[in-house]
Amino acid sequence: MSRRTITIEPVTRIEGEVKVAIFLNERGEVERAYYQVVEFRGYEEFCKNRPVEDLPRITSTVCGVCSWAHHLASAKAVDALYGRKPTETAAKLREFGYQAHIIDSHLLHFVVLSLPDFALSDAPPELRNIAGLLRRNPELVKKFIESRKILRNIEETFGGKAIHPAFVLPGGVSKKLTRDDVDKLSKLCKDLLDITTYIYEYFIDRILKSKNFNELLYNEAYRLRTYYIGLVDNNNYLNFYDGFVRIIDSKGREVTKFEADKYTDYIAEHAEDWSYSKFPYLKSLGWRGFVEEYICRAGPLARLNVADDISTERAREAYKYMVETLGGKPIHNTIAYHWSRLIECIHASEKMIEFLNDDSILREDIVNTSGSPRYEGVGIVEAPRGLLVHHYQADENFIAREVNIITPTAINNAAINAELQKVASTLIKGFEVPEKILNLVETSIRAYDPCNACATHTLSLLSSRGGITVLIYDNEGRLIEKLHSKPPRLR
Amino acid sequence: MSSNKPKLAIVYGSVCGGCDVSLVNVGEPLADLLTNYDVIYWSIALDGKLHTLEKLERIDVAIYMGPIRTELNMKLAKLIREKADLVVAYGTCAVYGGIPGLGALIKPSTLVETMKSTVTTTPGSEKVVKSMEKEGLKIPPLTNQCLPLSVVVEPDVLVPGCPPAVENVEKLIDILKKYLRGEKPVKGLMLAEPRSLCEECPRRPKDMSKLVIPNIYRLHEAVPKEDKCFLEQGILCLGPITRAGCGHRCIKANMPCAGCMGPVQRVDDVGLKFLSSLASALLADKEKELGEEGLAKLLDKIVDPQGLFYRYTLPTSYLTKLVLKRLRK
Numbered sequence: 001m002s003r004r005t006i007t008i009e010p011v012t013r014i015e016g017e018v019k020v021a022i023f024l025n026e027r028g029e030v031e032r033a034y035y036q037v038v039e040f041r042g043y044e045e046f047c048k049n050r051p052v053e054d055l056p057r058i059t060s061t062v063c064g065v066c067s068w069a070h071h072l073a074s075a076k077a078v079d080a081l082y083g084r085k086p087t088e089t090a091a092k093l094r095e096f097g098y099q100a101h102i103i104d105s106h107l108l109h110f111v112v113l114s115l116p117d118f119a120l121s122d123a124p125p126e127l128r129n130i131a132g133l134l135r136r137n138p139e140l141v142k143k144f145i146e147s148r149k150i151l152r153n154i155e156e157t158f159g160g161k162a163i164h165p166a167f168v169l170p171g172g173v174s175k176k177l178t179r180d181d182v183d184k185l186s187k188l189c190k191d192l193l194d195i196t197t198y199i200y201e202y203f204i205d206r207i208l209k210s211k212n213f214n215e216l217l218y219n220e221a222y223r224l225r226t227y228y229i230g231l232v233d234n235n236n237y238l239n240f241y242d243g244f245v246r247i248i249d250s251k252g253r254e255v256t257k258f259e260a261d262k263y264t265d266y267i268a269e270h271a272e273d274w275s276y277s278k279f280p281y282l283k284s285l286g287w288r289g290f291v292e293e294y295i296c297r298a299g300p301l302a303r304l305n306v307a308d309d310i311s312t313e314r315a316r317e318a319y320k321y322m323v324e325t326l327g328g329k330p331i332h333n334t335i336a337y338h339w340s341r342l343i344e345c346i347h348a349s350e351k352m353i354e355f356l357n358d359d360s361i362l363r364e365d366i367v368n369t370s371g372s373p374r375y376e377g378v379g380i381v382e383a384p385r386g387l388l389v390h391h392y393q394a395d396e397n398f399i400a401r402e403v404n405i406i407t408p409t410a411i412n413n414a415a416i417n418a419e420l421q422k423v424a425s426t427l428i429k430g431f432e433v434p435e436k437i438l439n440l441v442e443t444s445i446r447a448y449d450p451c452n453a454c455a456t457h458t459l460s461l462l463s464s465r466g467g468i469t470v471l472i473y474d475n476e477g478r479l480i481e482k483l484h485s486k487p488p489r490l491r
Numbered sequence: 492m493s494s495n496k497p498k499l500a501i502v503y504g505s506v507c508g509g510c511d512v513s514l515v516n517v518g519e520p521l522a523d524l525l526t527n528y529d530v531i532y533w534s535i536a537l538d539g540k541l542h543t544l545e546k547l548e549r550i551d552v553a554i555y556m557g558p559i560r561t562e563l564n565m566k567l568a569k570l571i572r573e574k575a576d577l578v579v580a581y582g583t584c585a586v587y588g589g590i591p592g593l594g595a596l597i598k599p600s601t602l603v604e605t606m607k608s609t610v611t612t613t614p615g616s617e618k619v620v621k622s623m624e625k626e627g628l629k630i631p632p633l634t635n636q637c638l639p640l641s642v643v644v645e646p647d648v649l650v651p652g653c654p655p656a657v658e659n660v661e662k663l664i665d666i667l668k669k670y671l672r673g674e675k676p677v678k679g680l681m682l683a684e685p686r687s688l689c690e691e692c693p694r695r696p697k698d699m700s701k702l703v704i705p706n707i708y709r710l711h712e713a714v715p716k717e718d719k720c721f722l723e724q725g726i727l728c729l730g731p732i733t734r735a736g737c738g739h740r741c742i743k744a745n746m747p748c749a750g751c752m753g754p755v756q757r758v759d760d761v762g763l764k765f766l767s768s769l770a771s772a773l774l775a776d777k778e779k780e781l782g783e784e785g786l787a788k789l790l791d792k793i794v795d796p797q798g799l800f801y802r803y804t805l806p807t808s809y810l811t812k813l814v815l816k817r818l819r820k
């Protein structure tokens with residue numbers, strides 16, 4: 001037999017366009033496997049020369065499954081740039097609305113994108129999806145559908161639009177919360193906590209105990225001993241909206257903890273010519289390729305690894321249970337990303353109820369209009385998929401001159417590739433590869449909930465006569481790579 | 492699944508995913524759709540692969556989301572037009588180009604500037620990929636322009652909105668239900684109102700033609716009041732030139748309309764139209780004091796006309812068409 005290439009195109013039940021290429025040698029063993037982002041967006045370039053106060057609404061469309069994360073990271077960068085610290089009320093309202101978004105993204109991922117792999121592992125591919133779930137477990141899908149309406153309603157109360165919200169102003173938010181809003185939200189948030197608890201319990205009773213989930217959860221191939229990065233609050237507790245960036249090593253030791261505007265001291269990005277997404281890495285370690293020990297992961301599991309604890313009751317208990325079950329922190333089992341997501345959903349639901357009991361959210365001081373501009377600002381939040389950085393520089397007229405965005409999916413890009421290599425080499429033996437095996441390869445990718453619209457916001461475009469050229473520069477502005485493509489004929 | 496249900500494919504351009512979520516968000520009606528159609532391709536939710544799509548001879552309904560940015564996007568756009576009886580352009584990106592369409596007119600000179608700046612990127616170290624691997628590792632090249640589906644092929648139904656509002660998604664699902672009974676919508680059906688957003692806006696002043704705009708303020712210069720027309724507050728709102736049908740959601744959140752539903756009917760160039768009405772509203776009552784120079788100074792406060800007027804529609808704008816025409820000569 002000669003060598004062979006297996007491609008999975010597209011990788012399904014993830015967000016965005018991705019392809020997997022696996023190269024087999026003459027003996028049918030995996031030589032090298034690649035996870036390739038084949039979608040291109042180009043945001044950093046065309047966000048330039050725009051008024052910075054418009055960027056939260058423009059950059060939210062980097063990604064529609066985490067539009068709130070971009071909206072808020074952008075808002076924080078803009079606040080810092082204008083030198084306007086949001087009022088306490090505004091910060092609370094942002095954080096409140098954002099909890100709903102975390103749940104929105106997590107539940108969508110768990111039920112529609114991932115659950116079919118575990119609850120329907122025996123089903124043929126054409127039934128391994130939400131339609132198949134609807135047949136097998138209508139109650140769960142009903143709850144999920146109910147949650148969509150609730151979440152949409154909550155998100156619209158804050159942001160007007162549930163997806164791509166219009167909610168923030170420099171130094172605050174655009175709209176006060178009214179007593180009526182609070183009354184409406186009380187019911188919605190209570191129902192939501194019931195649903196997130198239901199889905200969590202379903203997971204614990206039905207999925208966690210199932211044989212096929214366990215096989216993956218404890219499978220050595222689906223385990224990476226990496227660094228972790230995530231936000232923590234003043235007490236080192238889990239926080240999605242604000243705090244310090246904490247990095248721990250694979251043994252759980254704190255490597256560093258820093259404030260948002262220092263991120264360039266710690267994070268750099270590497271580019272490859274076979275993907276439209278870059279590969280961020282820890283500066284202190286340097287880029288060492290797809291080698292586990294030097295990789296850093298972000299996202300729900302990373303957050304629960306870097307945090308010391310969770311502030312709300314039910315979520316704290318669930319957290320303790322996971323850590324105990326998996327033998328202490330840091331947890332390296334990639335499949336536990338799913339578990340972490342559901343714990344975070346409970347935390348976010350509880351947190352919303354806390355906000356509702358805090359009368360200060362009704363205050364009218366929702367914008368701070370004073371402060372001295374710094375013309376540069378960094379905003380960091382925990383997006384559902386992990387640490388998200390927006391960094392802007394503006395001229396004296398507050399027109400954006402530099403825009404840098406680092407997304408969590410890009411941060412996880414190296415880990416996804418490293419794990420893909422491990423999983424593919426373990427599972428693929430020989431040239432005949434059944435669909436089931438390929439789906440198990442995809443299952444490893446899905447755990448990260450990669451969002452590839454996010455991952456590919458970047459790089460510069462140069463249109464020339466012959467087509468389009470992608471230019472990749474190093475940090476000194478030296479051109480290091482030039483990719484060229486011929487244009488298609490336009491009608 | 493061998494079934495005689497009509498086949499539905501949901502296909503992407505360079506999507507952000509928001510359109511997908513908006514479709515999932517309608518809830519029960521979508522569940523209905525999933526049972527009445529044989530959904531053969533929808534990569535966020537199902538496991539159908541590209542080769543399945545390519546093998547099919549006929550698709551009944553195809554929904555396209557996102558703009559066309561790579562050759563793979565282009566290939567899929569053409570493939571669905573060839574095979575599908577009913578093609579739906581879903582979301583502003585597919586209808587007008589959307590925000591990624593802002594990349595439509597990026598000039599080389601601007602990019603030279605970029606060259607000296609940007610990001611945290613460092614040189615690659617794994618560039619030596621074996622030649623055989625290279626073959627399997629090709630990524631689809633970028634298209635010359637960022638284009639909406641509607642420019643490349645002719646869609647049967649267009650659903651603007653970034654993403655489409657739930658009311659309009661429900662309308663689309665109704666159309667797809669009727670299609671099951673053999674009813675086909677009129678070609679080029681646009682699921683939006685022909686009138687402007689102002690006409691359904693609760694903040695609409697009594698007489699729009701007598702609108703007076705005091706000055707022009709950016710969002711860091713004025714805190715918007717919750718009950719007054721944005722234009723009357725001097726905050727630029729695209730309501731007058733934007734199609735209604737979104738439920739004025741941004742206005743409800745006390746933010747001005749950014750125009751995501753696309754331009755109202757029968758306006759060639761929204762920017763020009765808006766500017767001319769803006770000019771007269773700014774001049775109202777004080778034409779003499781201001782004079783031409785004063786007006787020009789005021790209009791200078793529109794710091795990013797391209798991003799304001801064409802934020803969602805640049806690739807289909809009059810402006811872009813002109814530039815492209817010149818480039819092609």
Ligand code: SF4
Pocket residue numbers: 061064505506507508509510556557558581582583584585589590652653654655
């Ligand atoms: S129309 Fe808006 S929501 Fe839809 S893909 Fe484009 S940017 Fe995303």
Ligand code: SF4
Pocket residue numbers: 688689690692693694695696719720721722723728729730731742747748
């Ligand atoms: S300009 Fe904006 S705020 Fe004023 S009426 Fe029109 S849509 Fe409403």
Ligand code: SF4
Pocket residue numbers: 161653688733734737738739740741742747748749750751752753
């Ligand atoms: S108000 Fe304007 S920007 Fe907002 S959803 Fe409606 S059309 Fe889109």
